[in-house]
Amino acid sequence: MAKLRLACIVGARPNLMKMAPLLRALGPYSDVEAVLIHTGQHYDKNLSDVFFEQLEMPRPDVTLEVGSGSHAVQTARVLERFEGVLVEADRQGRPFDRVIVVGDVNSTMAATLAAAKLNVPVAHVEAGLRSFDRTMPEEINRIVTDAIADLLLVSEPAGMENLRREGHPEEHLRLVGNVMIDTLKFMLPKARQCDTLAKMGLEPGKYGVVTLHRPSNVDAAETLRPILDVLVDVSESLPVVFPIHPRTQERIKRFGLAEKMDSAGGMIQTEPLGYLEFLALTSQAKVIVTDSGGLQEESTVLGIPCLTARPNTERPITVGQGTSTLVGNDAGKLRSCLASVLDGTYKQGTCPELWDGQAAERIARVLVEGS
Numbered sequence: 054m055a056k057l058r059l060a061c062i063v064g065a066r067p068n069l070m071k072m073a074p075l076l077r078a079l080g081p082y083s084d085v086e087a088v089l090i091h092t093g094q095h096y097d098k099n100l101s102d103v104f105f106e107q108l109e110m111p112r113p114d115v116t117l118e119v120g121s122g123s124h125a126v127q128t129a130r131v132l133e134r135f136e137g138v139l140v141e142a143d144r145q146g147r148p149f150d151r152v153i154v155v156g157d158v159n160s161t162m163a164a165t166l167a168a169a170k171l172n173v174p175v176a177h178v179e180a181g182l183r184s185f186d187r188t189m190p191e192e193i194n195r196i197v198t199d200a201i202a203d204l205l206l207v208s209e210p211a212g213m214e215n216l217r218r219e220g221h222p223e224e225h226l227r228l229v230g231n232v233m234i235d236t237l238k239f240m241l242p243k244a245r246q247c248d249t250l251a252k253m254g255l256e257p258g259k260y261g262v263v264t265l266h267r268p269s270n271v272d273a274a275e276t277l278r279p280i281l282d283v284l285v286d287v288s289e290s291l292p293v294v295f296p297i298h299p300r301t302q303e304r305i306k307r308f309g310l311a312e313k314m315d316s317a318g319g320m321i322q323t324e325p326l327g328y329l330e331f332l333a334l335t336s337q338a339k340v341i342v343t344d345s346g347g348l349q350e351e352s353t354v355l356g357i358p359c360l361t362a363r364p365n366t367e368r369p370i371t372v373g374q375g376t377s378t379l380v381g382n383d384a385g386k387l388r389s390c391l392a393s394v395l396d397g398t399y400k401q402g403t404c405p406e407l408w409d410g411q412a413a414e415r416i417a418r419v420l421v422e423g424s
């Protein structure tokens with residue numbers, strides 16, 4: 054009998070920790086052939102290669118090398134190149150039975166569109182999340198992807214509600230839990246063995262971790278400057294580790310903010326870190342300040358207070374469970390929340406159901422056995 058051929062798409066850093074557990078869960082199914090396709094949206098060693106090594110992922114079978122560009126350019130390149138892969142597979146008499154996409158990056162949407170136009174079914178892992186903020190490029194990617202994928206694998210109950218409201222038939226929906234947490238649980242013991250804290254001169258529970266990369270926070274000096282001012286001030290009493298995304302690094306330089314950052318003694322600036330080093334840091338931090346989607350979820354499971362530098366979130370369960378506070382780009386709110394973490398009055402919430410490390414197994418069963 055012919056194997057079930059799955060084209061598994063990754064493009065940007067957060068896709069890798071979502072796809073890794075799925076590939077692992079599909080491994081034991083001898084009647085499945087999972088072909089890993091990397092669009093090349095992220096190509097830096099720090100944003101891509103390191104993650105393959107640490108997450109014990111197989112190397113991609115196909116790379117599309119789309120690289121950086123405007124949203125339209127990046128999307129168009131993935132569309133064109135991934136369509137080529139699908140057409141070629143067909144020509145060789147080895148068509149894909151299904152495409153699997155994860156998350157909400159440009160590669161997710163573009164691969165979905167290419168597949169749907171060729172009538173190849175698409176499963177979307179992390180479907181249904183909505184920030185209801187269409188100025189956010191990821192929101193457009195989520196809406197388009199879910200509109201044309203036919204198997205919607207959902208991480209939290211709000212995702213099911215959103216998809217029902219949008220009119221998706223019930224047979225397309227499955228609440229499976231959160232694959233990102235599968236990776237976290239799998240990797241945590243290893244991360245705890247890293248000497249990252251010692252190397253940075255940090256003690257468990259006595260430092261903060263910051264990540265910022267959303268255009269809405271970093272692309273305008275008048276937004277970025279006050280946020281950095283608060284972080285620099287806080288770093289005087291609590292060391293702050295700030296692994297800096299290439300986009301943010303460029304803006305800090307362009308806006309003339311580098312000197313202020315460099316002269317803050319407690320501000321530890323680094324390149325983007327590997328998965329294990331970063332998890333070693335986040336899992337033992339006092340507080341996390343971030344605009345990342347994934348980190349809102351990871352901090353929820355780790356039990357570390359997360360101050361989310363966004364006005365809204367597509368992951369409302371983190372707010373509902375009390376594990377994340379939305380501070381927007383309001384420097385005053387960020388400052389007062391940080392103060393309450395430091396004086397011990399900040400209230401931390403609890404972990405949601407189905408964020409148990411078994412989501413990928415549930416997805417594999419749906420994909421292979423249909424249930």
Ligand code: UD1
Nearest residue numbers: 065066067094095096097100121122158159190191299300
């Ligand atoms: C992308 C995703 C975002 C995700 C983030 C994680 C979209 C719309 N955005 O944002 O949802 O949270 O990844 O990191 O898909 N660059 C490098 N090296 C690389 C890749 C990018 O230096 O390997 C620089 C380039 O200057 C590039 C910029 O980063 O123009 C932005 O990269 P891009 O992939 O367009 O978006 P991200 O901001 O990384």
